[in-house]
Amino acid sequence: MSASVLAIDAGQTGMKVRLKNGIAHEDVLFGGIRTHVPLLPQLAEVVRGAIDRTGGTPTVVTAGISGLTDRDADADALLAMLSGTGVRKVILAHDSTTSFLGALGDTRGAVVAAGTGVVTLAVGRDAIARVDGWGHLMGDAGSGYWIGQQALEAVMRDYDGRGPHTALSDVVRETWPELDQAYIALQGTDDRVRVVASYAAHVARLAGEGDDVAIAITHRAAAQLALSVTTAIRRVAHVEDDRLAVCTLGGVFRSRLLKTEFDAALRADQGRTDITVVAPQGQGIDGAIALADLAAPHPLAAAVHSAGAA
Structure with missing residues (x-):
């Protein structure tokens, strides 16, 4: 250069x-x-x-x-x-x-980047496939926003009695003591996407502490992210491919439970091509x-x- x-x-x-x-x-x-x-x-x-x-x-x-x-x-x-x-x-x-x-350089495989949003890109011998990355209104399954939204919905289900109790309710009350007014306050917040996504960190923490609702949300997020990766790889893989690399990026994967569940979901759905999870090069x-x-x-x-x- x-x-x-x-x-x-x-x-x-x-x-x-x-x-x-x-x-x-x-x-x-x-x-x-x-x-x-x-x-x-x-x-x-x-x-x-x-x-x-x-x-x-x-x-x-x-x-x-x-x-x-x-x-x-x-x-x-x-x-x-x-x-x-x-x-x-x-x-x-x-x-x-x-x-x-940045993550894989010239290697063939897939990269899933999950922060506030999420997008997966797979690169094969002669084709590429993008999966999701459609924004918080139409996609971004498994992203920080998606996890945060699932958390807030679970809190309101807890409040109504439609769902199990979760420690996430106490976390949300720190910002909105009156939970029945939280949705109005959130709708009026200019940076509502960031605010919703910020609850992903609380889900990760409480899942590690054994909160059943946070654990369930984490499992669902991991499954969504793994589905995006395996879908993208199927779209670019050749029958001659021996092994394709998968790399994870973004704050969502700081959750140890989510990363463990994600890796397990990939192993359970190898398909015709072996998938190896590798560390990012950059x-x-x-x-x-x-x-x-x-x-x-x-x-x-x-x-x-x-x-x-x-």
């Missing part, structure tokens, strides 16, 4: 930016993507801010972006917005692509850097949007 690269790992809770020149690099942090305003001006603002803060002179900008759609993946438009910065090339991809490249920001050198024949190249030339 001869060009100076400014890479962005853009998520809803924060954006990590890395300026890499040769072997040296510098990282800076920015706030998360604001989904209710246009994306590209936000990225342009981050690029200019990172240049100001680091004093760097990148010629290539790469970005892995949470929830990137074809409508927003206009690399030409972003390049135009960066006029005067010295940037000559822009490369954009969904963060599932950069998560995969993070999403490493995958964003790797976009700059992604070869055209690579299966992931079809999922990348670029403009300009370095």
Whole structure:
């Protein structure tokens, strides 16, 4: 990599930016993507801010972006917005692509990244398959938001008498002492997605302490995440494949019980291809850097949007 690269790992809770020149690099942090305003001006603002803060002179900008759609993946438009910065090339991809490249590099297999949301990407010999990542309203099964929503529903079932008692009720009362008013307060909260997802950590803790409801939620989340992985792998696997790697990323997998249940679910549904769970080689920001050198024949190249030339 001869060009100076400014890479962005853009998520809803924060954006990590890395300026890499040769072997040296510098990282800076920015706030998360604001989904209710246009994306590209936000990225342009981050690029200019990172240049100001680091004093760097990148010629290539790469970005892995949470929830990137074809409508927003206009690399030409972003390049135009960066006029005067010295940037000559822009490369954009969904963060599932950069998560995969960061975690597995050129290895074939699947990466499931589960934080506030969740997306799974599998890469085979000549095809890729994305599963879920459809947002909290239509998908993200097993994500931090999904777990938090399940927790809040269980609390209200406990409150009504429709479900078993759970220690999660006491946790929620710390924020909303009057549980029958909690839903109104939550609906009026601007960052309600983050608030709901924050309860995933309480589910993990209470599951470890033996709360039956938290344990059940954790089991269901693990099953959903494993289903996404096995589905994605089936869509890209060849009969000749011997073994495919699976890598897990994101805060949801900090739950020891969830990770154990996830691994067990994978073992129970091996199908025609052996699945080996491996540790990640790197993070999403490493995958964003790797976009700059992604070869055209690579299966992931079809999922990348670029403009300009370095």
